[in-house]
Amino acid sequence: MIDYTYTLLIPLIPLAVFLFTGLAGHKMNPKVSGLIGTTGLFAVTILSYLTAIRYFWTDHLHGSGYQAMKAFEIEWLHLTEKLTINLGVLLDPISVMMLIVVSTVSFMVHIYSLGYMKGERGFARFFTFLSLFSFSMLGLVLATNIFQMYIFWELVGVSSFLLIGFYYEKPSAVAASKKAFIVTRFADLGFLIGILMLSFMTDTFDFRTLVSPTGPAMLQAGSATFMGLSAITWALIFIFMGGAGKSAMFPLHIWLPDAMEGPTPVSALIHAATMVVAGVYLVARLFPVYSMVAPDALHVVAWVGGLSSLFAAIIACTQTDIKRVLAYSTMSQIGYMMLALGVSGYGGHDGLGFMAGNFHLFTHAMFKALLFLGAGAIIHAVHSNDMRDMGGLRKYLPITHITFLIACLTIAGIPPLSGFFSKDEILVAAYHHSMPLFIIEFAVAGLTAFYMFRLYYSIFWGKHTHYHHTPHEAPATMTIPLMILAFGAVFSGFLPFHELVTSDGLPFEAHINYGIAIPSVLIGVLGIVVATLMYRKETAVPAKMAGGFGSFYTWAYHKFYMDEVYLFVTKKILFNLVSRPVAWFDRHIVDGFMNLIARVIEKSSYLIKGLQSGRIQQYGYVFVTGTIVLVIIFVFIL
């Protein structure tokens, strides 16, 4: 057993930074807080890369496949002899991969924020929350058991809430943060129910025990059934509900577009690269259980992912707020990852989808963080989120332009950029599993290329916009992270994921399937060409197209009225039928009883308060009389 105990430091450093800057931050120069946070994350990044290099390469652990190992574990709560809640650090291929993703993106975002948030009120607070988020996310990734994951799951939810509502003076930001918190909290209820069901059936929270092929979870396949599905399938569907909420899957996605109210680096870190993929990570973490005993739950995952990706891609084609386009694009790409997991089998080449989903998670984190940070640089220059206020920016923002173009090409799946490899693997996995899902994903690939290049042309080409003051390129603290992430977006596709991150830890042979790769590249190119024709120069074509689609366009523009549906269900149905009676009961019965007690005490004390007159001699009379009475009682009666 090789010693990895030092990995405990990876989540603890951000925690220490959070506590230090949170408690002492207001006494320091805000810049110092920012630098402390960035330095802490730098250390975390170094440790993460060291761990990854040791785990995957230098320590030669892959003799019989990469196995999960516990670098550290302590017992935290002792529930029963068999059921304890532990806290620890679990290292296996996906958690090590996530370490790289989280630490890299978080470090880049820290550097970027030094420039982006400069002069902002609450600079130190921002970095404090970023550290809290990094701590929670790293704790989630390294969780050894599902309960620890749940704890950190809620912590990332809180950090996300705090950061979306960072501009708490803006009512829309406050509303968005509440919405994000409530929607994900609602989904987490499902997660908790799932955890309780799963632990009730298996007597364990521990991931390693859960996923082991001879473990207790695997014996549950034929357990009690409800509505035609076994109990463990229901448990896993409930757990997936938590994942779907965090990962903004349809129909729990409504919080993600609104979450763009937060500062742009936050969107890049939390709502593009790390927190929103926690749902994917959760399914990947429990993948053997899903795959072996609950294939029905896996179908749910696949279809929810597939439909979400199509749904979000259509909406993304109509939005004009650049961050919202990216938000829907994120949702669409996460749909891809979910679908990849959903269509995967276990072990060997069957586990292609598992590998592809994680691969796409990795590459997506790079290029989507890059897109968001690029969008941040654009917003920084133009002071607007709306692409209709932009155009012709390529002259003013050369570095942002090039890196943004690289990211757009990557997400469109143009070889040899990383998005091509991961998306291709997903399409191959979908092709082998289910034709309808493959067709959906194939269409989404074209739509993705189209809306990304619509965005690109509208920002950097298109009409010549007159700006109040000349836009200027962002400072070096912002452009350097862009360049580093662009490097990652270009080259991360060459990582041998099929040897490193596989469903059973064993490497398998993966080839580029030209029968699928060529059409998928062609549809991507088609999307780009259409977008070029429509948006490169200002033309009347987009308006005509929108008119041609008629009400469908209006529906998509209004996000298929999902927000309105939610408002109807919550305000009209839940508020009137549930909340109002409950509130009435609370106000009149529960509060009434308490008020009654208070009133009785108040009245009776009013009656007797005259006894305390403040006159010593009155007290004296009472005392003497009392004594005499007692003496009479004791002497003459008793």
Added chain:
Amino acid sequence: MTGTIPLQYFLIISTLMFFTGIYGFLTRRNLITMLMSIELILNSVNINFVAFNRFLYPDNLHGHFFSLIVIAVAAAEAAVAIAIIINIYRNFRSIDVDKVDEMKF
């Protein structure tokens, strides 16, 4: 021990003093007078101590010592009480106990 005053006489005197003290404490409004009443009560107790010591345990002196302690305590108490009374006077411009009734509901 013949020809001495019988015990009952002491007790009658001390009882009279005790109730005079109680009466004074409850009826007088002047704080100084109330303090004097308290001294009366204490001294009635002293008389009891000494008298009982003399008649019940003539070979011992415990009762006398108790009386001495009570006198010492009474002296200390008087000092403190007068200090309090002076402060009350400074605050209320009066030592009428009925005027000092701030400590009520």
